[in-house]
Amino acid sequence: MALRVGLVGWRGMVGSVLMQRMSTERDFDNIDTTFFSTSTAGKPAPMIQGCKSFDPLLQDGNDVNKLKGMDAIITCQGGDYTKSIYAPLRAAGWKGHWIDASKILRMNDNAIIILDPINMPVIKTALSKGITDWIGGNCTVSCMLMGVGALYKAGLVEWMQTSTYQAASGGGAPNMRELLTQYGALYAEVKDLLNDPASAILEIDRRVTAKQNAFTPEETANFRGIPLGGNLIPWIDADREDGTSLEEWKGGAETNKIMGIANKVLGSSDAPIPIDSTCIRVGAMRCHSQSLTFKLKKNVPLADIEQMIANDNPWAKFVPNNRVDTEKQLTPAVVSGTMNIPVGRVRKLAMGPEYLGAFTVGDQLLWGAAEPLRRMLRIIQGDIA
Ligand code: HSE
Numbered sequence: 001m002a003l004r005v006g007l008v009g010w011r012g013m014v015g016s017v018l019m020q021r022m023s024t025e026r027d028f029d030n031i032d033t034t035f036f037s038t039s040t041a042g043k044p045a046p047m048i049q050g051c052k053s054f055d056p057l058l059q060d061g062n063d064v065n066k067l068k069g070m071d072a073i074i075t076c077q078g079g080d081y082t083k084s085i086y087a088p089l090r091a092a093g094w095k096g097h098w099i100d101a102s103k104i105l106r107m108n109d110n111a112i113i114i115l116d117p118i119n120m121p122v123i124k125t126a127l128s129k130g131i132t133d134w135i136g137g138n139c140t141v142s143c144m145l146m147g148v149g150a151l152y153k154a155g156l157v158e159w160m161q162t163s164t165y166q167a168a169s170g171g172g173a174p175n176m177r178e179l180l181t182q183y184g185a186l187y188a189e190v191k192d193l194l195n196d197p198a199s200a201i202l203e204i205d206r207r208v209t210a211k212q213n214a215f216t217p218e219e220t221a222n223f224r225g226i227p228l229g230g231n232l233i234p235w236i237d238a239d240r241e242d243g244t245s246l247e248e249w250k251g252g253a254e255t256n257k258i259m260g261i262a263n264k265v266l267g268s269s270d271a272p273i274p275i276d277s278t279c280i281r282v283g284a285m286r287c288h289s290q291s292l293t294f295k296l297k298k299n300v301p302l303a304d305i306e307q308m309i310a311n312d313n314p315w316a317k318f319v320p321n322n323r324v325d326t327e328k329q330l331t332p333a334v335v336s337g338t339m340n341i342p343v344g345r346v347r348k349l350a351m352g353p354e355y356l357g358a359f360t361v362g363d364q365l366l367w368g369a370a371e372p373l374r375r376m377l378r379i380i381q382g383d384i385a
Contacts, residue, residue, distance in 0.1 A: 003381060004054070006070035008036040008061045009077030010046065013173045014101050018076055018370035023049040027374055030381065034070065036061035038081065061085070064092050072097040072380060074373055079104045099134045099376050101369055106135045106254065109265050113137040113258045114372045116379060117313035118149035122260040123379060129265065134376045137258055138250040139369055140164050140279065140288050143362025145258060147343040148292065150312035151305070151356075152259050152273075158295040158354070159274040162251060166236060166279060167332065168228060169286035170364055175222040179283055182219065182229030186211055223281070233281040251277035286365050287332030291345075292358045299353040302346070309343050309358075315367065319344030326359075335361045339371070 009015045022028055032054035035045040041060035045053040059066045061081070067073060067089055075081060079102040086098065086105065098105075105111045111133040112126045113119075123134075136142070144162065151157050168179040189211040193199040212227045220226060226233050237246035252275035256262060261270045282289075310318035319329045319342045328334070330344040345359035362368060378384045 002030055002032045003377075004034065004069060004071045005031045005377065006034045006036055006059075006067060006073040008038070008073065008075040008081065009101070010035060010048075011037075012076055012078075013169065014365060014369045015076035017365045018074070018101075018373060019046075019048050021366070021370050022374050023051065025374065025378075026050055027377060028052070031377070034059055034066075036067070038062055038077065064088050064094075068092055068094045068096075070096055072099060072377060074099040074377065076101040076370075076373070078102055095132065097132050097134060097376075097380055099136075099373050101136045101373060103135075103138065103250075105133055106137070107257065108133065111135045113254055114376045115142050115145055115149075115258050116372065116375050116384065117315065118145045118153070119258050119260060122258070122263075122266065123376075125260075125266055127379075131265070134373075136369060136372050137254050138247070139170060139362075139364035140166060140247065140277075140290065141251060141254040141258065142372065143288050143341060143364060143368050144251075144290055144292070144360060145255065146313065146341040146362060146367050147316050147360035148294075148309060148358060150308040150316070151294065151296070152255070153312070154308060156294075156296045156298070156300060157273050158297045159276075160255075160295075161293045162275075162277045163291045164236075164247075164277060164279045165232075165282045165284065165289040165291075166247075167282070167284040167286050167288055167364060170236070170288065171222060171281070175228075176285060178220070178222045179228050179285075182212075182215065182227055183283070185215070185219070186229055228281060228283050230283065232283070234278065236279040236281055245279055247279040248277040251275050251279075284332040285336060286363055287335050287361050288364045288368060289332060289359065289361045292356075292360065293349065294356040294358070296354045296356055302348060305356065306346055309346065315339050315341050317342045318346070321345055321347050330359060330361055332361055336363055337366075338363060339366055341367060 028051035034055040037058040038061040041058050043058050082102045082104040114134045168175045190204045190207050193204050215227050255275050256272040262272050319325050326344050329342050341362045343360045349355035349357050
């Protein structure tokens, strides 16, 4: 019998990317899909290519009894939904697979952060122990590990430091619109001067800066009053009041959890790997980039490291460390909308032969959000081993 799968939050940005990927990969062929909505139950289910919806109508995403009929539920509905429905659903005796894009359950002992090209052994062990909570990781962490997970798998990382360059999409769809609107407003401010080749660049710059600092609260509402167009913001997510942001904390906590390090449920007692981050929002659309510094446990030849990265998984692409390849292959604009995770700028650093630098880019809506969820469904069905 086909797996009965409930989809919640399929309309939003991550949900829409998930639907596209599920269509492309023909995930709908072997499941009975029920679409849920928290706002438009009773309306016709969406027409999604390749999906013959089992239930012609949208079901109520807050109806525990209806949700209980599912073998698996995938939610991209967001953290508030998880907070409100997960506990009552489990309390009602539901034993199905909960596959969730939000962070709410991520660090629970009984939840696994899913990134199967990197942590399939962890997922398999968890499946054999009857775990049923599968949570997508923080986008920055997932994209980083898809690129350089090989070094973690090989046990080579003594510590890692990353500076991130995170796209507007990480904040949500309105943040992307806000960024573009700001770019447009900045352009409009200096359009006449740009059209005049004799105009003074310092006057153009002065006007742009003045405009950035004069944006109204409405024009900057999604980034807490700070302009992102032509700017950057070196803080992402809540202030932990210890000098770090929540986004920075996730880097260490989630990387270790994904790799199955110091995991009570899996019975692993290894010491966590120190990982620290400075997380920065930049004016890119949907690709997160990161500059990585590693201290390796030993001096491994650069050619071996390059091979490890290139051969780790079908999506990690090693980019030779030269100007032309870097410019062509290692930018958000070229990676956006693709499954590729290029890793370049790989080199030994001046601090010594165990110190390694790298730079990686990934689409935060694909590997950073939607892709691990749909793959988990396939793992449950036995299609990805
Ligand atoms: N927290 C991420 C960001 C997105 O703000 O870029 C969600 O993983």
